Amino acid sequence: MAEKKTYRCLCAKDRKYIEKVYKSMTLKEIANGLGCSHGTISRELKRCPPGNYSAKLAQMDCDRKKVRGGPKAPVKSYWQGLVLRKQIETCIRMQPTVDLQTITRITGIEEDKAAYYYEDIKKEIITQ
Structure with missing residues:
Protein backbone atom coordinates (compact mmCIF):
# COMPACT_ATOMS: atom_id res chain seq x y z
CA MET A 1 0.00 0.00 0.00
CA ALA A 2 1.34 3.44 -0.93
CA GLU A 3 2.09 5.89 1.81
CA GLU A 19 17.66 31.78 1.23
CA LYS A 20 21.08 30.48 2.34
CA VAL A 21 21.29 27.59 -0.11
CA TYR A 22 19.08 28.28 -3.12
CA LYS A 23 21.91 29.43 -5.39
CA SER A 24 24.24 26.56 -4.48
CA MET A 25 21.80 23.59 -4.39
CA THR A 26 19.20 22.11 -6.73
CA LEU A 27 15.49 22.23 -5.93
CA LYS A 28 15.49 18.51 -5.13
CA GLU A 29 18.43 18.86 -2.73
CA ILE A 30 16.73 21.74 -0.93
CA ALA A 31 13.46 19.79 -0.80
CA ASN A 32 15.21 16.73 0.66
CA GLY A 33 16.85 18.95 3.28
CA LEU A 34 13.46 20.31 4.33
CA GLY A 35 11.47 17.10 3.89
CA CYS A 36 9.08 18.45 1.27
CA SER A 37 8.60 18.15 -2.49
CA HIS A 38 10.65 20.02 -5.07
CA GLY A 39 7.38 21.55 -6.33
CA THR A 40 6.95 23.24 -2.95
CA ILE A 41 10.40 24.78 -3.28
CA SER A 42 9.69 25.83 -6.86
CA ARG A 43 6.49 27.61 -5.81
CA GLU A 44 8.28 29.16 -2.83
CA LEU A 45 10.97 30.69 -5.04
CA LYS A 46 8.22 32.31 -7.13
CA ARG A 47 7.23 34.41 -4.11
CA CYS A 48 10.16 36.74 -4.90
CA PRO A 49 11.51 38.31 -8.09
CA PRO A 50 13.58 35.83 -10.13
CA GLY A 51 17.09 35.35 -8.78
CA ASN A 52 16.44 37.50 -5.69
CA TYR A 53 14.92 35.15 -3.11
CA SER A 54 14.63 36.72 0.32
CA ALA A 55 13.21 34.86 3.31
CA LYS A 56 11.84 38.09 4.74
CA LEU A 57 10.04 39.08 1.52
CA ALA A 58 8.72 35.54 1.06
CA GLN A 59 7.35 35.52 4.61
CA MET A 60 5.70 38.90 4.01
CA ASP A 61 4.12 37.52 0.82
CA CYS A 62 2.89 34.43 2.69
CA ASP A 63 1.40 36.55 5.47
CA ARG A 64 -0.24 38.89 2.96
CA LYS A 65 -1.87 36.01 1.13
CA LYS A 66 -3.14 34.47 4.36
CA VAL A 67 -4.80 37.74 5.32
CA ARG A 68 -6.18 38.48 1.86
CA GLY A 69 -7.45 34.96 1.33
CA GLY A 70 -5.17 33.65 -1.39
CA PRO A 71 -3.07 34.59 -4.38
CA LYS A 72 -5.72 36.79 -5.97
CA ALA A 73 -4.41 39.88 -4.20
CA PRO A 74 -2.93 42.59 -6.44
CA VAL A 75 0.63 41.52 -7.05
CA LYS A 76 2.25 44.06 -9.37
CA SER A 77 2.24 47.03 -7.00
CA TYR A 78 3.08 44.77 -4.07
CA TRP A 79 6.19 43.41 -5.82
CA GLN A 80 7.20 46.87 -6.93
CA GLY A 81 7.07 48.00 -3.32
CA LEU A 82 9.14 45.03 -2.19
CA VAL A 83 11.75 45.67 -4.88
CA LEU A 84 11.95 49.37 -3.91
CA ARG A 85 12.30 48.42 -0.26
CA LYS A 86 15.05 45.91 -1.04
CA GLN A 87 16.98 48.47 -3.11
CA ILE A 88 16.80 51.05 -0.32
CA GLU A 89 17.75 48.46 2.30
CA THR A 90 20.78 47.42 0.25
CA CYS A 91 21.95 51.04 -0.04
CA ILE A 92 21.59 51.61 3.70
CA ARG A 93 23.40 48.36 4.58
CA MET A 94 26.28 49.20 2.24
CA GLN A 95 26.65 52.73 3.63
CA PRO A 96 24.77 53.31 6.91
CA THR A 97 25.31 57.09 6.76
CA VAL A 98 23.63 57.45 3.34
CA ASP A 99 20.91 60.09 3.16
CA LEU A 100 17.59 60.03 1.33
CA GLN A 101 18.73 62.23 -1.58
CA THR A 102 21.71 59.97 -2.28
CA ILE A 103 19.46 56.90 -2.27
CA THR A 104 17.08 58.49 -4.77
CA ARG A 105 20.01 59.45 -7.00
CA ILE A 106 21.59 55.96 -6.86
CA THR A 107 18.42 53.91 -7.29
CA GLY A 108 16.36 56.25 -9.45
CA ILE A 109 13.42 55.89 -7.08
CA GLU A 110 11.18 58.93 -6.69
CA GLU A 111 11.89 60.78 -3.45
CA ASP A 112 8.35 60.46 -2.04
CA LYS A 113 8.38 56.67 -2.59
CA ALA A 114 11.87 56.34 -1.10
CA ALA A 115 10.91 58.45 1.91
CA TYR A 116 8.00 56.08 2.58
CA TYR A 117 10.44 53.21 3.28
CA TYR A 118 13.60 55.06 4.35
CA GLU A 119 12.85 55.72 8.04
CA ASP A 120 11.39 52.26 8.71
CA ILE A 121 14.36 50.54 7.14
CA LYS A 122 16.85 52.75 9.04
CA LYS A 123 15.18 51.89 12.37
CA GLU A 124 15.02 48.21 11.48
CA ILE A 125 18.72 48.04 10.63
CA ILE A 126 19.76 49.98 13.74
CA THR A 127 17.81 47.64 16.06
CA GLN A 128 19.39 44.49 14.58
Missing part, protein backbone atom coordinates in the same frame (compact mmCIF):
# COMPACT_ATOMS: atom_id res chain seq x y z
CA LYS A 4 -0.27 8.80 2.09
CA LYS A 5 1.61 12.05 1.50
CA THR A 6 1.38 14.68 4.15
CA TYR A 7 1.72 18.34 3.34
CA ARG A 8 2.95 21.14 5.50
CA CYS A 9 3.45 24.85 5.11
CA LEU A 10 6.94 26.26 5.12
CA CYS A 11 7.83 28.35 8.14
CA ALA A 12 10.21 31.30 8.51
CA LYS A 13 13.04 28.95 9.54
CA ASP A 14 12.55 26.94 6.32
CA ARG A 15 12.59 30.13 4.27
CA LYS A 16 15.87 31.25 5.87
CA TYR A 17 17.39 27.87 4.98
CA ILE A 18 16.20 28.27 1.37
